[in-house]
Every structure is written in structure tokens, then in C-alpha cells.
Amino acid sequence: IQMTQSPSSLSASVGDRVTITCRTSQNIYSNLNWYQQTPGKAPRALIYAASTLHGGVPSRFSGSGSGTEFTLTISSLQPEDFATYYCQQTYSTLWTFGQGTKVEIK
Amino acid sequence: EAVLVESGGGVVQPGGSLRLSCAVSGVTFSAYAMSWVRQAPGKGLEWVSRISGTAESTHYSDSVKGRFTISRDNSRNAVYLQMDGLRGEDSAVYYCAKTVDSGDYPRYGLDVWGHGTTVTVSS
Numbered sequence: 001i002q003m004t005q006s007p008s009s010l011s012a013s014v015g016d017r018v019t020i021t022c023r024t025s026q027n028i029y030s031n032l033n034w035y036q037q038t039p040g041k042a043p044r045a046l047i048y049a050a051s052t053l054h055g056g057v058p059s060r061f062s063g064s065g066s067g068t069e070f071t072l073t074i075s076s077l078q079p080e081d082f083a084t085y086y087c088q089q090t091y092s093t094l095w096t097f098g099q100g101t102k103v104e105i106k
Numbered sequence: 107e108a109v110l111v112e113s114g115g116g117v118v119q120p121g122g123s124l125r126l127s128c129a130v131s132g133v134t135f136s137a138y139a140m141s142w143v144r145q146a147p148g149k150g151l152e153w154v155s156r157i158s159g160t161a162e163s164t165h166y167s168d169s170v171k172g173r174f175t176i177s178r179d180n181s182r183n184a185v186y187l188q189m190d191g192l193r194g195e196d197s198a199v200y201y202c203a204k205t206v207d208s209g210d211y212p213r214y215g216l217d218v219w220g221h222g223t224t225v226t227v228s229s
Binding site for chain 1: 141143150151152153156165166167168201206212213214215216217218219220221222
């Protein structure tokens with residue numbers, strides 16, 4: 001299953017609303033997860049099953065979508081949110097990640 | 107809370123072998139599938155392999171199938187990745203990660219990750 005994230009990068013300011021899209025090459029229902037990674041660190045799990053936040057994840061993060069199109073939204077960007085975000089499908093037995101979206105400071 | 111610690115990375119020549127280990131604590135290890143994910147320098151995340159809690163099922167990405175072997179020892183709370191026939195494109199940080207949901211067909215992805223171990227394939 002091919003994953004396409006867009007945009008590949010974006011520049012935003014603190015307080016901005018940010019939306020990242022992940023599209024899949026076939027229907028994966030709600031088997032889509034989101035991760036955040038800052039430089040030099042391991043990824044952090046944010047959202048699973050398309051829209052369920054992991055414990056401890058701030059409520060400004062939200063996920064939506066099903067089928068082949070999914071979105072990750074950050075309602076009000078905070079300084080600690082500048083990072084790279086990855087989607088991942090877990091529908092097929094062979095899992096795949098999107099190529100990542102880097103969120104940079106404007 | 108689960109803690110994962112990888113080891114075994116290093117520098118190896120093309121065609122060589124390396125065995126990575128991941129020690130897991132703070133969780134009922136045998137209940138969860140485990141995965142290896144890698145990240146080449148400056149690149150994105152690439153899922154490599156997964157093993158069920160019972161070790162009965164294993165899965166590999168096309169890029170490593172036939173060269174890498176995942177295994178686990180539930181008595182030692184450890185998961186391993188045997189890497190043979192290494193190539194330059196296998197150079198990466200390798201992360202061990204635990205699945206969110208238990209069972210043989212996890213759907214909720216990975217929730218706890220190790221810090222990673224670096225593999226460099228170079229002559």
C-alpha cells in the first residue's frame with residue numbers, strides 16, 4: 001500500500017492551525033496512525049485508528065478520515081510541535097509509513 | 107510503563123552480518139507483537155519487520171525479506187533482528203517498538219519505542 005503525505009514541508013507560526021494530509025493507494029478503513037519525531041529522537045505515537053489520541057497527547061492534536069484520505073490537525077501550533085509527522089497504515093500485513101511532513105517555524 | 111533498549115549496532119562491511127537485540131521491561135512481553143523500524147540518515151521512517159507475541163507469525167518488508175530474520179525470546183523479554191547480506195542502503199538507525207494492541211493482528215500501530223541503535227554498512 002502506497003502512502004502519500006502532503007505537504008512534504010510547511011512553515012507556520014505559533015498559534016496557527018495546521019493540517020497534514022495522508023492518502024493511501026487503497027482503502028485501509030480506519031487503520032491509520034500518526035507519529036511525531038523531533039531531530040535525534042525516537043518517534044512518538046500521537047494517534048491510532050485514525051482519530052484516537054494516545055494518552056498524554058494534547059487535545060490540540062486531532063485526526064480524522066477513513067478509507068483512503070486522512071488528516072492530522074494541530075489546532076493551535078505550539079513551539080514544541082515543530083517536528084516531522086508521519087502517517088502509517090496497519091491494514092495490510094506489511095506496514096508502511098508516509099514520507100513525512102516537516103513542520104518548520106515561519 | 108514499557109521501556110525498550112536496543113543494542114548490537116555497529117560498522118559492518120557489505121555482505122556482512124549483524125544481530126540487533128532489544129530488551130523490553132515493564133510490560134507483559136509475550137502479549138504484544140514487536141516491530142523493527144529503521145531510518146536512514148536524513149530520511150523517513152521505514153517499517154522493517156514484525157513478530158507476533160507467540161512468535162508464530164513474522165512479516166518483512168520487501169527490501170529486507172530473505173536477508174533479515176526477526177525472532178524473540180519470551181523468557182528473556184527480548185526481540186532480535188538477524189541481518190545478513192548487508193548492503194549500503196541498510197545503513198540506518200534501527201528502532202525496536204511495541205505494538206499498541208495485543209494479539210496476532212495488531213492494528214493500532216506502535217506506542218513505545220526504543221532510542222535506536224545505529225548500523226553502518228561500509229567498506
